[in-house]
Every structure is written in C-alpha cells, then in structure tokens.
Amino acid sequence: MKKLSIIALLMTVIGMLLWQPQLASADELTGHSHEKGLRYLISKNALVKDAKGSYRPDANVTRGEFASYLTKAMNLEATSDIVFKDIPDTYVHAKDIKLAASAGIITGYGDGSFKPNAAISRQHMAVMIERAINYLNIPKGTSSITFKDNAAILKDYRQAVAIGAQLEIIKGANGYFMPEKNATIGQASSFIVRLMQLAGDPDAAEPNGGNSNGGNTNGGDTNTGSSKYAVKEISNGTLVGNQGFSTFEAAEKAVTKNTQVIVQSDKIVKMSSGYVVTNNYVALKSETINDSLGVAANTEMEYLSSDATQVKVRLAGQVGYLKHADVTLIPFSMSKGRSYYENVNGEIKHTLYDYNTNKYSSSYVFGKAPSFMKQGEKYYSWDGIYFTNGNGSSKGEAYNYYQFLPARAQTQYTAQELDAYIMNKLAEVESTGVSSYKDATKKSKLIGLGKTLKDVEEKSQINAMLVLALAQHESAYGMSNQAQDLNNLFGLYVTDTNPKNKKFDSVVDNINELVEKFLQPNYITPGGSTGKNFANGAVVGSKALGFNVKYASDPYWGAKIAGHYYRAEKALGFKDAKNPYTIGITTTTGLNVRTGAATSFSPLFTYARSGMPVIITSSATNGWYEVLSDKLYTGKAFVSKDYVQVINTVK
Structure with a gap:
C-alpha cells in the first residue's frame, strides 16, 4: 500500500510539473470573450504582437487588417493585376490585400483607393464575409433575419448581414446589430473562426468535432468525385447531367451545345447566353470610359463571356469584369423573372x-x-x-424627357407653385398611413423650399424642379433620418462603402453644398473643375451617361428621379413638357463647345466622351447650333451641327 501511495504521489507531482508550462502560457488572451477566434488567427500567422508585445484584442480592426485575416484564414493564393493607389508594395498587408481583391472578397472605392488604415464598420465586415461565403461555396439560402436597428444598415448591405446572422457567423447584442459601430480585432476573429468552421477548416473546429453545418462540400454533386468543374445541360429550366473535369479548360472543351453550361459546386460559371446579377455592391472598372462605377446589389447586366476567375459584363454600354463570387449567372432559359x-x-x-x-x-x-x-x-x-x-x-x-433633360434647363414653375406642389405631395404621402410619413405636412424638410430652389436656378443655372426631384427621392420627401436629424436632403457624404453623418446647419446650406461642391464643379462642368472625373453628361441619366454613372449605385436612380419630375409635372399641368427644350446628343469624342459659330473662336470646354446631351437653343446657322453651356457661363455657346444628333424625347 505504501508503494502505491508513493507512486500515486509521484504521479501527482509529475502531473503538476507537466501542467506548469500551460499555466505559464496564460497571457492577455486567456479568458477573453473572443479567445478562440484570436488564437485561431494566431495559428494562421494572421495576428501578431505589436511593438509593445500585445495582440490588441480590444482595439479597432482596420480594413487592411481584416482583409489580411481573411486572406490567411482562407489561404488565398491566386493574384491578378488589381492595384489600389494608396497601398504601396511596402505596406505591411499589401500582398494579402491584393490576394483578397483578386478573389473578389474586397473592393476599393470609386477613386481607386482602399483606405487600409481606416477602421472597419460591422456592416462592411458583413459584406466581406458574404463574399467569402460565396468564394468558399458555403450553402446560404435566402434569409429574412433582421435586427431591431435594421433600418440603420445600408440598404444594399442588409442581405449580407442577414445571411451572416442566419449562418450564425454574425451576432448582435440584445437584438441590435450596430452596423456603423467599428469592430474590434476580437470581434473580427470570432466572425472569421465561425466562417472557417462552416468551410470545414479543422483548425477552426470546435473541440467536440465541429459544427453540425458541415464543411465546404461540392453542393451534393456526388458523381464528379474530386472533379472541380462539371458540364451540365439545361432541360426544362433545370440542370441535368454530371460530366466532371479537373480544370475549367477541360470542361470548356467538352461543351458542344448552347444548352450546356459549366458549373462549379452547382454555381454556373460559364454559359452561352443569359444575363448576370450582382450578389452585392461592387465596383465595376469600366473599360469603356476607364473609370470605376459603383453598382448596387441585384443589378442586371449583359453577359458577354467568362473564364475560371472572372465574368465579362456590359452595364448600360459600360464593359468591365467582375469576380464570380460577386455575381450570379442566369441563362435566359432558367430565368424565373426579370425586371x-x-x-x-x-x-x-x-x-x-x-x-x-x-x-x-x-x-x-x-x-x-x-x-x-x-x-x-x-x-x-x-x-x-x-x-x-x-x-x-x-x-x-426612347429618351425619356425628364431623364435626359440637361440640368441647365429652367422650369416654368414659380416658387409659389413649387411650394403648393410640395404641400399637396406631403399631404398625399401622409395620407398613406405609413409611419415614416406621419406629420409630413408639419415636419418635412421640404416645406417652404420654393424660393430657395428658384434662387438656385437663377444664380447657378440649375433646374429648380430637378433639384426638388432629387431631394424628394433621396430624403423620402424630407422625412428620412438624414433629412430630419442632419438637414441632409441628398445623401451627401453617404456612400455604399463609407457612410458619414455630416450635419448641416440648415437645409439651405445643404442645397448650396450640393450645388457648389458636387453638381456644379464635378457632375455638370465637363472635365470637372476640381479634377474629379464625374462629368458624364449634365442629366440624371442612367449608368450609360449622366449623374447616375457616378452619383448612385442604383442603375435606375436617374429614372426614379425623372419619375418625381414627371409626377410633379402631371400634378401641375405639364408646363415644362408643353414648351420643351430641343435636346441633341453629341456623336464624337473631343468635341469643342466654342464662344462663337466658327473654329476660330476659343473653346469654352471640350466633351471628352461622345453621347453627351446638349440643349439646342436655336436652329443651325452656318453649320453651327447655339446651345446652353454645361460650364457656368452667361454668354452664347456654339457647337458644330455635324457632331450633334437631335433626338425625339418622350414627354
């Protein structure tokens, strides 16, 4: 018995000695609420100590850090020539950011930057995670999950948040998501470890053997074995057959009929014809105008072609490329519905x-x-x-008159008529019983703006009714939170990727800022007087031309603004439509608009693009049209008749 006791005692001592290293390894992460995720990132060499020896678990995570975490967790390897102007090769996360961009996990801003050192908000993390979900082919379905503060989430990001919540990657607190709150490194680590658990990464698995959702499968495609691609045929609106191939090129060679498509994990990656729909907000680099265009989720585009990594699309004439993770390919014969x-x-x-x-x-x-x-x-x-x-x-x-009417046009309605229309419209929306329009006739920020709008029209030569239509659309008739709390009628400084709550002292100040810092210098004046390339035609337009090319990611934004103008006209008797302007479209690039009707006169400005709308104020004289200048200018302007086509507008 004594021998057994001694042996037991020795075993206990040995056991205590064996545990000493574990006790000694306790650090700032031990017991942290996000310890598992933090240690997962450390195991992936994604999270390292700073100069002070800390992992900074409660510090705000930056855009660059989060992109790097995703890259290392997902083991991304394929790169392309994507570059961001604010990320030099010497930047600590430069390689990881490029890998994430190549995989379609991240996109930059419209000006070609990424802003790697900016703190990332929770809603922007949700969007990156959804792209990662698509890249990893994790089944997600359609989710209707919402948080109590769902209205505070940018509209185009709500689906990403809902999908993340449904998969239990994203979690809020007390029913709130807090979309604009900056996320911490700890929170980011938990998001990522949950993502990688669903992807089947054994390093992310729970101690009990993992989660019940399983790993990254081939979407139930059991006949292709380890094959990465399959060729299937469209039959009665569904995909049939299961011919597996290890490479995209091999699958491409096997396609012999227009009814066949190439799929990867049941996601179509190549087809003969059809259309493309964006899964989330994307920045499309248009080769047509050499500029980046913000494009909203749920946008339909023409399908041109695709390879293993990207899809060539055309959006309103703008040709560019998008990653497979950002889009869904839909053959016409499989379409369940289209706009x-x-x-x-x-x-x-x-x-x-x-x-x-x-x-x-x-x-x-x-x-x-x-x-x-x-x-x-x-x-x-x-x-x-x-x-x-x-x-x-x-x-x-068909050119809709209000959609393609240049901004220099003047409306025939007086300030009093505009005020009367505003009050009638507010009474109409108030009567719908929609809670957001309650007391609109008393609280709307549009009340009494008639004189201000006409003053803008006289001073700045920008159509008062167009500005009103823009305000109605962007501010929900002056009742949006941005309008009510910040005097912001136009969503100024609020973008898909970088919302900024700037408060204006008054609505008048907000209108002046729209005119003086946005429309006048950048969207109307050809070339942009501040050097920003936003001038794609002085009309609300579409993604083909006009403000809509750069102002809004919604491809139908211009048409919706036109709808507000049209409904106002309908209510007021169609004064503008009954005495319309003649509109022409330029037909060549590099067209000069001059101060006189001859090439000997100095150019006022040059239209870099063709297809620019102009208002023609007189019939051709000696081969020249007199036009209204898109550049703020009180004199006469002329353009050669040979390079302008008069269009018949619908009004």
Whole structure:
C-alpha cells in the first residue's frame, strides 16, 4: 500500500510539473470573450504582437487588417493585376490585400483607393464575409433575419448581414446589430473562426468535432468525385447531367451545345447566353470610359463571356469584369423573372425583380410610354434607352424627357407653385398611413423650399424642379433620418462603402453644398473643375451617361428621379413638357463647345466622351447650333451641327 501511495504521489507531482508550462502560457488572451477566434488567427500567422508585445484584442480592426485575416484564414493564393493607389508594395498587408481583391472578397472605392488604415464598420465586415461565403461555396439560402436597428444598415448591405446572422457567423447584442459601430480585432476573429468552421477548416473546429453545418462540400454533386468543374445541360429550366473535369479548360472543351453550361459546386460559371446579377455592391472598372462605377446589389447586366476567375459584363454600354463570387449567372432559359417595362394607360412603368426572394418587389412610373410600346406586352432594356421584347428583338429607341433633360434647363414653375406642389405631395404621402410619413405636412424638410430652389436656378443655372426631384427621392420627401436629424436632403457624404453623418446647419446650406461642391464643379462642368472625373453628361441619366454613372449605385436612380419630375409635372399641368427644350446628343469624342459659330473662336470646354446631351437653343446657322453651356457661363455657346444628333424625347 505504501508503494502505491508513493507512486500515486509521484504521479501527482509529475502531473503538476507537466501542467506548469500551460499555466505559464496564460497571457492577455486567456479568458477573453473572443479567445478562440484570436488564437485561431494566431495559428494562421494572421495576428501578431505589436511593438509593445500585445495582440490588441480590444482595439479597432482596420480594413487592411481584416482583409489580411481573411486572406490567411482562407489561404488565398491566386493574384491578378488589381492595384489600389494608396497601398504601396511596402505596406505591411499589401500582398494579402491584393490576394483578397483578386478573389473578389474586397473592393476599393470609386477613386481607386482602399483606405487600409481606416477602421472597419460591422456592416462592411458583413459584406466581406458574404463574399467569402460565396468564394468558399458555403450553402446560404435566402434569409429574412433582421435586427431591431435594421433600418440603420445600408440598404444594399442588409442581405449580407442577414445571411451572416442566419449562418450564425454574425451576432448582435440584445437584438441590435450596430452596423456603423467599428469592430474590434476580437470581434473580427470570432466572425472569421465561425466562417472557417462552416468551410470545414479543422483548425477552426470546435473541440467536440465541429459544427453540425458541415464543411465546404461540392453542393451534393456526388458523381464528379474530386472533379472541380462539371458540364451540365439545361432541360426544362433545370440542370441535368454530371460530366466532371479537373480544370475549367477541360470542361470548356467538352461543351458542344448552347444548352450546356459549366458549373462549379452547382454555381454556373460559364454559359452561352443569359444575363448576370450582382450578389452585392461592387465596383465595376469600366473599360469603356476607364473609370470605376459603383453598382448596387441585384443589378442586371449583359453577359458577354467568362473564364475560371472572372465574368465579362456590359452595364448600360459600360464593359468591365467582375469576380464570380460577386455575381450570379442566369441563362435566359432558367430565368424565373426579370425586371421589365410596360405601357400602362399611356405611361411607362418599370417593375423590378428581387433575386434574393425571387419575387417582383416594386415598380414606379417615370413618364409617358413611347409610341412603340403596346399595352399588355413586356419590354426589356439594359440602359433605359433601347428596348427589346421577350425574344430579344429590337422594338425601339426612347429618351425619356425628364431623364435626359440637361440640368441647365429652367422650369416654368414659380416658387409659389413649387411650394403648393410640395404641400399637396406631403399631404398625399401622409395620407398613406405609413409611419415614416406621419406629420409630413408639419415636419418635412421640404416645406417652404420654393424660393430657395428658384434662387438656385437663377444664380447657378440649375433646374429648380430637378433639384426638388432629387431631394424628394433621396430624403423620402424630407422625412428620412438624414433629412430630419442632419438637414441632409441628398445623401451627401453617404456612400455604399463609407457612410458619414455630416450635419448641416440648415437645409439651405445643404442645397448650396450640393450645388457648389458636387453638381456644379464635378457632375455638370465637363472635365470637372476640381479634377474629379464625374462629368458624364449634365442629366440624371442612367449608368450609360449622366449623374447616375457616378452619383448612385442604383442603375435606375436617374429614372426614379425623372419619375418625381414627371409626377410633379402631371400634378401641375405639364408646363415644362408643353414648351420643351430641343435636346441633341453629341456623336464624337473631343468635341469643342466654342464662344462663337466658327473654329476660330476659343473653346469654352471640350466633351471628352461622345453621347453627351446638349440643349439646342436655336436652329443651325452656318453649320453651327447655339446651345446652353454645361460650364457656368452667361454668354452664347456654339457647337458644330455635324457632331450633334437631335433626338425625339418622350414627354
């Protein structure tokens, strides 16, 4: 018995000695609420100590750090020529950021920057995580999960937050998500370890053997074995067959019919024809105008071609490339629904399709229907100008007057008429019973703006009704939180990737800032007087031309603004439409607008692009049109008649 006791005692002492290193290894992460995620990042060499020997678990995580964490956790390797102007090769996370961008996990800003040292908000992390979910082919389905502060989440990001919450990657507190709150390194680590658990990374698995959701599978495709790609055929709107290939190139060679597609984990990556839908907000680098365009989630684009890593698309004439993770390819024969136009009682109505729910979600009227549109038929358009029928046959060209009316036009309505219209419109929306419009006739920030709008029109030569239409759309008739709390009627400094809550002293100050810092110098003046390349035509337009190219990611933003103008006209008697401006479209690049009707006169400015709308104020004299200058200028302006085509607008 004594021998057994001694042996037991020795075993106890040995055991205590063996535990000493573990006790000694306790550090600042021991017992931390995000310890598992933090130690996971350390195991991936993603998280290292700073100069003071700390992992900084409670410090705000930056955009560059979070991109680096994802890159190392996902073991990303493929790179492309994507570069950001504010990330030199010497930047500590430069390689990881490039890898994440190449995989479509991150996108930069419209000016070509990434802002790696900026603290990242929780909603922007959610968007990156959704892209990672797509890249890893983690099944996600459609989610309707919302938080109590869902309205505070940027509209285009709500689905990403909902998907992350449904998969239990993202978690809020007491029912709130706090989208604009900066995330900590600890929170980021927990998001990532949960993501990688779903992806099947054994290093991220729970001690009990992992989560019940399983790892990254081949989407139930059991016949291809270890094959990465499969060729399938479209039959009655579904995919059949299962011919597996190890490379994209081998699968591509095996495609012999237009009805065949190439899939990767049941996601179509190549097809003969169809269209493309964005899964999330993306920055499309347009090769057509050599500029980056913000594009909202749920945007339909023309499919041109694709390879193993990217998809070539055309958005309203703008050609560029997007990563597979950012888009869904839909063959025409598998389409469950598409956004369409129709003639409803002589007006053009646009009905939008929501690809997250596979339902038609909303519609709006924005003008008179063109004469070729027959009632009861559906029409489709990539740019809101050229329309086809369901078979893809051309049906006609139509320029909506309000959508393509240059900003230098003057409305014929007085300040008093504008004020009367505003009050009638507020009474109308208030009567709907929608809670956000309660007491609109008393609280709206649009009340009494008639004189201010007409003063802007006289001083700055910008159409008062156009500014009002813009304000109505962007501020929910002056009742949005931005309008009510910050006097911000136009969403100034609020973008898809960088919301900024700037408060204006008054609505008048907000309007002046719109005119003096946005429209006048950058969106209307050709070339941009501040050097910013936002001037793509002085009209609200579409993604083809106009403010819409850069001002808003919603491809139908210009048409929706036009709809507000049209409805105001309808209520007030169509004064502007009954005495319309003549509008022309330029037909060449590098076209000079001059101070006189001859090439001997000095150029006022030059249109770098073709297809720019101009207001023609007199018939041609000696081969020259007199036009209204897009540059703020009180004298006469002229352009050669040979390079301008007069268009018939629908009004």
